[in-house]
Amino acid sequence: MPIREEIRQKVKSEVANESNIDIDRVKDEHILTDAPLNLDKAALGMLTLTLRKYIKTYRSDRTVVVKEVRKSGLTVKALVDLVYEKLQ
Numbered sequence: 698m699p700i701r702e703e704i705r706q707k708v709k710s711e712v713a714n715e716s717n718i719d720i721d722r723v724k725d726e727h728i729l730t731d732a733p734l735n736l737d738k739a740a741l742g743m744l745t746l747t748l749r750k751y752i753k754t755y756r757s758d759r760t761v762v763v764k765e766v767r768k769s770g771l772t773v774k775a776l777v778d779l780v781y782e783k784l785q
Contacts, residue, residue, distance in 0.1 A: 698755055698784060699755065699784065701777075701781055704777060704780050704781050704784065705777045707751060707780075708748070708773065708776055708777045708780055709723045709773060709777075711744055711747050711748065711751075712729070712734060712736075712744065712773055712776070715736055715740045715741075715743060715744045715747075716733070716734045716735065716736060716740070718733060718734070723773060724773065725772065725773050725774035725777070726772055726773070726774065727772060727773050728770055728771065728772055729741065729744075729766075729771050729772070729773070729776065730769075730771075734773075738767065741763065741766050741767050742763055744766060745761060745762070745763045745765075745766045748761050748766070748776075748780055749761050751780070752780065752783050752784060755784055756783065756784055759783045759784070760783070761779065761780065761783055765779060766779075
């Protein structure tokens with residue numbers, strides 16, 4: 698089971714990948730749909746699929762759904778917390 702810091706790095710890496718920005722520019726307080734990340738619904742859907750696969754690797758009985766990731770005002774930190782919660 699990954700520790701919180703490993704989960705944080707994985708989520709930040711996937712957010713950076715979907716946003717096409719450097720991982721060093723992804724901050725915990727950034728909102729997924731606002732600048733500089735600017736993730737649209739399609740990108741949030743792809744991010745959800747990637748995180749779902751990551752969660753299923755450790756907990757096959759848990760998942761994350763698009764509705765949770767598309768929640769208005771969701772920050773990178775909140776997404777990390779969500780994934781961490783799913784893995785517990």
